[in-house]
Amino acid sequence: MDTNTAEHKYRIGDFAAVTGLSSPTLRYYEKEGLIKPHRTENGLRYYTKQYASWIKFLLHLKSTGMTIEQLKQYVEWRAEGDSTIDKRIALLQEVHDNFEKQFAELQHSWTILNDKLDWYKGKVNGHIEDSEDFAAYLKRLNHKE
Amino acid sequence: MDTNTAEHKYRIGDFAAVTGLSSPTLRYYEKEGLIKPHRTENGLRYYTKQYASWIKFLLHLKSTGMTIEQLKQYVEWRAEGDSTIDKRIALLQEVHDNFEKQFAELQHSWTILNDKLDWYKGKVNGHIEDSEDFAAYLKRLNHKE
DNA sequence: CTTTGTACTAAAGTTGGCTTTAAGTTTAAC
DNA sequence: GTTAAACTTAAAGCCAACTTTAGTACAAAG
Structure with missing residues (x-):
């Protein structure tokens, strides 16, 4: 079945289907600094399944009233580490x-x-x-x- | 105390304070057909205390996801009577x-x-x-x- | 009766969160 | 190798629900 040798790479359209968002929304979130997908050598975005969990978590926070701006701040702080x-x-x-x-x-x-x-x-x-x-x-x- | 001989007339600013809305918002709701305050001979709006209950009810509906458009429809139907x-x-x-x-x-x-x-x-x-x-x-x- | 505060209208502006468009590039299927 | 689908970017457009602006009129206090 080859389930665990390498993470499957989702292109933006497929990943949009996985998350329930649209491709433009995924690009928009990226532009706003919420996500940072990988890229192929030719510049195409790709996402892994684990990334979907992260996005769903962000969407939960969004539902509770966090703005994109606040989510961005949160993501930035997270990237800075435990401090x-x-x-x-x-x-x-x-x-x-x-x-x-x-x-x-x-x-x-x-x-x-x-x-x-x-x-x-x-x-x-x-x-x-x-x-x-x-x-x-x-x-x-x-x-x- | 003269509490019940005549309903107190609130001008828009005071009524805004009563409802927690702003004067422009009250005018906006009127323009959208949600409310229809009384007018003095000179054209000034006035509202009564009872009107506040009605507005609060509309705001409850709004909180549950009704749009201004839907509220307008509701208000129109209400004005048409039991049919x-x-x-x-x-x-x-x-x-x-x-x-x-x-x-x-x-x-x-x-x-x-x-x-x-x-x-x-x-x-x-x-x-x-x-x-x-x-x-x-x-x-x-x-x-x- | 003047001043200060409040109200009037119509129209333009704002905001957040996307969505659409346009013009070009890469990938996948035949 | 050609073609259609899916991707790329930057920029413009959209929507609901207000909010602000501009120019004018009315009301209340001294």
Whole structure:
């Protein structure tokens, strides 16, 4: 099967399929300093499977609210070695704290959306009185507006 | 105290403070058809406190991923009355389903961010072996990458 | 009644995160 | 060896959601 003699080299199009990103996005991330793929003698980029894990990790950080600029900073510090670990922790901690707040707000909005849908459905199928408006409904559920 | 003889009229600046939005944003939302404040004879907008609840509700929907365009559609249907309830339910349901997926992914990313921070902190204070990389750490926690 | 603060409109500008275009090069299949 | 697909770069374009600017009018305080 030849699975482990040498890492398979993915060209950008195939690697895009692996990561779920587009080729232009991979080039864009490279230009922004997030990734640095290998090159063949003729200048074509190539990526290995391990690289996909790294990119997925970056995308997770991105999802939690890190900007490209912050990711770049993180990647730079990482390349500088262990002396920057405290900086990296501080950066991730900041992202963590911001996300925690937003996440709480998001959960509240999620509750409101669900309550509103339930309220509409209750009105349509007659389980909720016509006279009970959404504010009253929330109050009855003991949910905040 | 004269609390209930007449609703207090907020001018745009004060109302912006109440809602946490800026005056230009309130004007922008109006232009996009999300809100329609009252006007004095001389053309100045004014808002009542009740209006704040409505805006907050719209912002909750916005947080769950609704675009301005979708909010506008929702507001239009609402103005048309009960005959559009099914459409409104369908729209909110779509937003609900999309958000549910994204929310699950977000929770995963949140776990990863927390794991990474814990891993860094464990390395710094010596509770995690230098030899254990992040992938191994995730595996040990039985967390997915 | 003047000054200072706030509001009005329309239009142009900003931002982040890509995506598209254009013109040329390399690779893979036949 | 030819051709089509996939790659290269740099630069321009796009989108949503605001924000800023410019020029003007109204409101509140002294």
